[in-house]
Amino acid sequence: MTKPMEEMRDGQSIELLKELHILTRDGKINQDSRRKLKQVYHLYGFVEPLLKDLQQSGADLNLVDHGAGKSYLGFIIYDLFYKSLPNGHIYGVETRDELVKKSSELQKKLGFKNMSFLNVSVNESIQSQKLPENIDIVTALHACDTATDDAIDFALNRNAKHIFLVPCCQAEIAKALRQNKAKQLASPLTEIWRHPIHTREFGSHLTNVLRCLRLEAHGYKVTVTELVGLEHSMKNELIVATKIEGPRKRASDRLQWILNEVGLHDLQSRFATPIIQENIV
């Protein structure tokens, strides 16, 4: 155990950190939670300036965290930024009922009134009446498998201004590459994923490349960076997307080209969602 002071921010709720087991009962930092806290703080470093800009522009400050789990991210962002605001709302979307119940109880206990937790899948949340039309920020931190793609669907559907994704493992593309390997062998490009380990690694890499292109095709400026050093987490890629313009043909064409070249036509609907033709650049 070490002293928590260097990990703590001004005004942070000790009660929250204890409830999230980041601090022990006697107020020391819990070593097992240190990695999670580091990830969340690092992500918050990207989110905070955008929240300030949104606040100045008079935005509603609605944030949806998909695959929220125990809602570390939502609670810490609320505690550090939303707690003192008259407006703004953080929504956690999570399929595990017990986690949703626990987060709801904690939110009531702490008096974090502008937080809600929904027991629905990311995909179902797109139609949910419990979420407002206007969403400013979408986050998905290690949301499992295709939940990250569903979070992108949600963000595009709501025209979210900012999107933060730290993808988890996604097996869909690797599976499709594996299935199509024999058919694709004529192309020298197949060498990139011919060996099983390469199929998995390339599949994972390609998934994130296609996600970025999809966001760019919809007018987002995309930055890909590390969440924290690899010693802290193997799933370490942070994709930050900010809506800056209308649909972009170049990104859309490139996405399509890659899908065709590597024989992933069947995944059209996942990655190449039709974009509105007007205002295309």
Ligand SMILES: C[S@@+](CC[C@H](N)C(=O)[O-])C[C@H]1O[C@@H](n2cnc3c(N)ncnc32)[C@H](O)[C@@H]1O
């Ligand atoms: C690896 S945990 C990450 C939790 C949290 N975001 C974090 O980083 O601490 C992934 C969470 O996503 C939830 N999840 C997986 N697929 C989901 C889906 N399609 N819709 C909503 N939640 C989902 C799981 O139940 C799990 O709690």
